[in-house]
Amino acid sequence: MSDFKSILTRFWGYSAFRPLQEEIIQSIDDGHDTLGLMPTGGGKSITFQVYSLAKPGICLVITPLISLMKDQVENLNKKGIKALAIHSGLSQQEIKIAFDKASWGDYKFLYLSPERINTERFKDNLSNMEVNLITVDEAHCISQWGFDFRPSYRKIKELRKLLPGVPVLALTATATHEVEKDIQKQLDFKKEHVLRESFFRENVVYVVREREDKMQYLLQSTQRAKGTGIVYVRSRKLTKEISEYLKRNRISADYYHAGLSSLNREKKQNDWKSGKTRIIVATNAFGMGIDKANVRFVIHFGPADSPEAYFQEAGRAGRDGNKAFGVMIYGKSDILTLKKNVEKSFPEVEIIKKVYQAICNTFQLAVGYGINQTKDFNLGEFASKYNMQIQQVYNSIKILQREGYLELTSEADNPPRVNFIVTRDDLYKFQVANSSFDGFIKLLLRSYSGLFSDYVPINEDLLAKRAGLSMEVVSRFLSHLSSYKIIHYIPRKNTPYIYFPKERIDISRLKISKEHYADRKKDYQKRIEAMIYYATQKLKCRSQVLLEYFGETDSVRCGKCDVCLERNELGLSKLEFDQLAQEIKKILKDACTFEELIMKLAGNEDEKINVIRWLMDNGKIVHRIDNKLEWK
Template structure:
């Protein structure tokens, strides 16, 4: 057994790797810069984790997802593997301690948010770290063509100059061919090298339904389905309304969105993961960092705004390899709303500038100041204060992020943390002099270990129960000990962060480039069009449409989606259907009556009638006022022979 396989068995309990995992590990082991493309749930993290455990030194993992960092650090720690996470949600003292540990401790993994790469503290500590691999997770973020571009990812190129002999492993589940090339260019690959697993999910059945009464169709779908599932909706309001509707109809359901408190979100996640709750109705804030393999269905209550987002969210179903469903329910109002979303996502330039100025004023940053600062940000409060629409603010921030003026971290679940800032002797003197705090101080020490050497996550509710005190009294004790500099207490936070990589500039100097506005608007329009096409077309296998978008042009029909099942009823093979449909298309170069068309075509009459009827039912052949048939021209083709 190879070292890599023995590590896989020892820590994960698997006897063998999944497809592509070992190839990626072997590629990196040969010193190759490698781009690994694997669908959601394909086991990307095992590739860099197994490789680095087999080598001396520490693996640097760059990811923008704080929830993913925390989840992986926690899972590695449970296996007895030492890992750290550093991001802008931590205090400066916590960041210093973490970098010291990474430099001098026997840690195997350092998870780093991209904006930390450019800090002097990181660069100072880098010389003391034996880095065995640079892993770039969510690698599409480095490409300006990626759907979630982050300028701070571009700093990885500078990191490569400091670590020229360390290989880079870039990983993503969503990349078009254009993005693949750009990732390798931006990461300064010594030579292009892609290891690609097909995005085809054999066990995932795609279904699309156009329904104006979406709510009742949703209810019937959930009732028919087995096991646990996710329902994705487009607004926070809908999460609550739909979950309540499902509960009224005897479905165990709850709702989830980013505006809930950290404790509330954590409880809802845990209830769903443990299957106390069967269905979670959520915005797209739900899913990242949540590893649940046996999700049997993911239902979208209206289209996502890009095939990338849809593929990633739908891909959370059936990660255990067993049959699962990805269902999209839409009405014409959803299609209209999606088209309008393009304009909403690109506010006027002056609006973007106003948002930037208001943000800097809110954080009291003078022109020329604010570089590398991180600020808590409450979008709702900000919108209320400046009487701006939330959509306009959020979209403006995304454009400012592309320009590199700031970065928004949308995750915010940071538990309360405590560390003692005095030694044991000083603590004893304080306890003697302040006997009323003696019991609470001892409770802290009994409940949590490592308080004298590190920041330790605590739960105030647990402390209150153990002490038989109210939550308010526990907060008072903690704040009092913090004020007397006995502990450093960082209360739990429930807001996203905005990071400023540059000092504030005068509004007259703020530039929004064509590259990051007009070009991106055009690119976003293409994503919207592609999503509308996926939703509304009824001729081509759903899986093939998605795979074609990601550059897989030779994929076969899945045979299971709604389009395939309907075509299967014609008792024709794909080749026979495509050939007959192509003949019909050519014959309708000039409009014909139904009878004339039948006469023009070769083959059995019953099959010709079946295919013509099918093409008419699915909108590809239309009947004119004069009763003649013609082929409907569709400008949004996706490469199918019959389109």
């Protein structure tokens, strides 16, 4: 293990591993297939990165999050560690070059989006790679019971046949016991082996507030709170409305959602990360791959639609280990909206079929064609063209995705790239013959290295500033050089794309199974109910409610959430309170008066009265018309 520690110190500057990291690394080193359960911000990536750096060969990292891929590849390259990423947002030539590098270029990490595993190009190149580990990030995506199931993850199992003897490390921050078992089954674990860190976040204080005037409470909260924060909302429209409301009240804020241009999103994200903007108001598009340690609060302006999503988003607070807050503000209308989401999330089967047919027609895919094709897809434009509701289209696509007909990637943000496709001698001849391009070509070559061997991301804004030109003129220069076949220029693209893992089928053969419709609807209903219970119950520690959802039934009260603080005022320990509450519950199987209840209970009278009053205030004991009390 000393080699692993020296690598940790050399590349990351840490003298010791965080909880569970060392155990996971040792488990893989012993040859065990391993499922690592670590909370958001727990340092999952260090486990496979440190292990693979200590071994000869390359680590395959499968993840659906393109932004996370890019961040990790960039961070590894900055440390002098050779890493690259391949996903369907790249051109075919870029994918070819990347596979060649992975096969022959002494690279240590190859990040792959799951749909690439099924391609012939990947399988052909795999035999040239010495693979030391298969890492499956966001492993809950492989389980049909997971909250973000992706059928392409099921193809990972086939890697085991191609790479016998190579251990598998599966990592996730959110998995129930049911999902844990399914992950291991789907990945063909030789033996069940889970290493689990408690999801308990000692430094995060959970608070829930029911308020009809949510905006006023949000303003008061952000005025009182110190440091940087995130406010999660459920619509793009609200991101702008709330950020402008905060700014009108002299609070530094900005908004973020997937519909903004990539340059705009990048600027807003960087302003927030650097501290220039204090609060970012965002949809759930914000957060994946963003590692900002000193977030002091995460506020949900209304409930998330599952405990998994809530825990992951709230978990972005306090990654530095210092005190932070996870706050949820909701009104009665939010609970009604959440309940209605169940029906909205499962459109009628005929509508789902209509969406599938319209998508295939849009891309002019004939029946029997389209397998492994990737197409740019603008959800808003598509919905408008076919006069459909965006949410209806999106939810239909999610069900089609579960059935394996197509997959939607909503966060493909690719910067502009350039690759010189002529030799240096031919380039020199072109510069001599076309003097108007000479200065710009020299600027490109001075600004970036590797342009002759690879597709290099460029910053058009930076080039424009250095050349004293507008960005439009820079883009024109690049386009002209591309048309002259001097460079291959790929403009910036942030359009989501749809991937077709199988050929188009006739609509009469399209089946929506009970497993992926009725069963999932029932499962989604349970998640909604669990979220509503978390928000509305006032008897149990917030942290305990979340932990129990993820299977941790032996956790203790946090002592800091809004429920715990109110109970703390009673002056009783958890054990004393629970014993009294259980006794009261037994007695009130048969309704009785307040005085009769006091008489039947043993113990200190003040304590008995305080607990009864507390239970009445929080709706567990109700007062009937006949003046008797009963347990609700």
